Amino acid sequence: GQNIDQPTEMTATEGAIVQINCTYQTSGFNGLFWYQQHAGEAPTFLSYNVLDGLEEKGRFSSFLSRSKGYSYLLLKELQMKDSASYLCAAMDSNYQLIWGAGTKLIIKP
Amino acid sequence: DGGITQSPKYLFRKEGQNVTLSCEQNLNHDAMYWYRQDPGQGLRLIYYSQIVNDFQKGDIAEGYSVSREKKESFPLTVTSAQKNPTAFYLCASSTPPGQGRDEQFFGPGTRLTVL
Numbered sequence: 001g002q003n004i005d006q007p008t009e010m011t012a013t014e015g016a017i018v019q020i021n022c023t024y025q026t027s028g029f030n031g032l033f034w035y036q037q038h039a040g041e042a043p044t045f046l047s048y049n050v051l052d053g054l055e056e057k058g059r060f061s062s063f064l065s066r067s068k069g070y071s072y073l074l075l076k077e078l079q080m081k082d083s084a085s086y087l088c089a090a091m092d093s094n095y096q097l098i099w100g101a102g103t104k105l106i107i108k109p
Numbered sequence: 110d111g112g113i114t115q116s117p118k119y120l121f122r123k124e125g126q127n128v129t130l131s132c133e134q135n136l137n138h139d140a141m142y143w144y145r146q147d148p149g150q151g152l153r154l155i156y157y158s159q160i161v162n163d164f165q166k167g168d169i170a171e172g173y174s175v176s177r178e179k180k181e182s183f184p185l186t187v188t189s190a191q192k193n194p195t196a197f198y199l200c201a202s203s204t205p206p207g208q209g210r211d212e213q214f215f216g217p218g219t220r221l222t223v224l
Binding site for chain 2: 031102
């Protein structure tokens, strides 16, 4: 079957760095997406990886290892506004997104 | 400004009633999607459409129906056959899958509560 695993909840301190891991098993693979979702709001796109390696975009970076079925989202210089859920989603061979349950990130002052 | 709108944001219905959730986009996207989100679970695909007048069932289509008569609009009807309809419903759109990044853009969501 197809499956996405990511931690349910993480806590970090303002100004610090946090890494949110995601492992996936899909029928075929056409890319890995990360979205941010604040409580009660729509998910917003953060990053997309289809090749192995690190993609950096400001304070956020995303890494992919296709051979390991593994990705992580790295958030630097954490701010209180980064408190949100982070959703990992893998696109399968039919171009359908398989979604993880999300990681709730709590930022403490 | 381009985007996706969903209305209403909050909706209350009595058990046994059908209800239709609106989704409109002006991004000129061919593909549109309906997801359901429940606490502690990932987004689950209800229906999707890649072109006008065509749509396919997702993983949890039972008790739901859709139409795609216009490119901009993809309404979802939650029927009385849906056993547990209380949830947060998200509509999304994208360029046709397989053409690159294919990121999905989401509307603000409709929170449906069935009493």
